[in-house]
Amino acid sequence: DAGVIQSPRHEVTEMGQEVTLRCKPISGHNSLFWYRQTMMRGLELLIYFNNNVPIDDSGMPEDRFSAKMPNASFSTLKIQPSEPRDSAVYFCASSRDRAELFFGEGSRLTVL
Amino acid sequence: QKEVEQNSGPLSVPEGAIASLNCTYSDRGSQSFFWYRQYSGKSPELIMSIYSNGDKEDGRFTAQLNKASQYVSLLIRDSQPSDSATYLCAVHNFNKFYFGSGTKLNVKP
Numbered sequence: 450d451a452g453v454i455q456s457p458r459h460e461v462t463e464m465g466q467e468v469t470l471r472c473k474p475i476s477g478h479n480s481l482f483w484y485r486q487t488m489m490r491g492l493e494l495l496i497y498f499n500n501n502v503p504i505d506d507s508g509m510p511e512d513r514f515s516a517k518m519p520n521a522s523f524s525t526l527k528i529q530p531s532e533p534r535d536s537a538v539y540f541c542a543s544s545r546d547r548a549e550l551f552f553g554e555g556s557r558l559t560v561l
Numbered sequence: 562q563k564e565v566e567q568n569s570g571p572l573s574v575p576e577g578a579i580a581s582l583n584c585t586y587s588d589r590g591s592q593s594f595f596w597y598r599q600y601s602g603k604s605p606e607l608i609m610s611i612y613s614n615g616d617k618e619d620g621r622f623t624a625q626l627n628k629a630s631q632y633v634s635l636l637i638r639d640s641q642p643s644d645s646a647t648y649l650c651a652v653h654n655f656n657k658f659y660f661g662s663g664t665k666l667n668v669k670p
Contacts, residue, residue, distance in 0.1 A: 505656070
């Protein structure tokens with residue numbers, strides 16, 4: 450079975466540009482999580498969905514961040530406008546019934 | 562207070578020794594506990610899950626859970642250089658997964 454698939458793997462952009470990160474969860478998983486990882490703050494939960502519905506977005510740092518899950522097999526995390534402090538690795542992870550969590554390979558974002 | 566606390570390390574052990582990694586958590590209502598291994602530049606990989614008090618063994622790995630003390634540990638027997646990585650403790654509570662900051666393990670040949 451395919452794991453969690455994220456794209457792009459690397460993104461370099463300039464401050465002020467819009468960034469869209471994509472995620473395809475494992476088939477059959479009904480919970481999806483977006484995390485951000487930095488050296489300073491470790492893994493931070495940004496938002497999670499259950500059955501495509503956003504349940505808790507309290508970790509989303511600012512209004513510049515938004516996330517959607519239009520169907521069970523696709524989610525996006527958007528940053529608009531991007532800032533240098535958004536530079537991090539963004540992980541998508543999925544689970545079935547909130548059991549074990551499986552991560553994608555991550556999207557490394559660099560904002561210049 | 563953080564939800565999950567880990568010693569950041571680095572923890573250095575010689576090849577063949579037992580590596581002991583520890584984690585404490587703050588919420589007594591937490592139900593599920595996990596250990597992830599993360600190699601540099603890679604994503605976290607699930608290596609152990611534990612749900613009840615006591616020990617759970619899987620190959621060279623043993624997870625230990627003590628809910629009364631709010632303590633989770635991971636023992637790695639016969640440590641290998643390939644075990645060198647950052648180990649993340651995760652706790653599942655109120656539908657969220659909380660992660661510690663990780664302990665960096667260095668196994669010296």
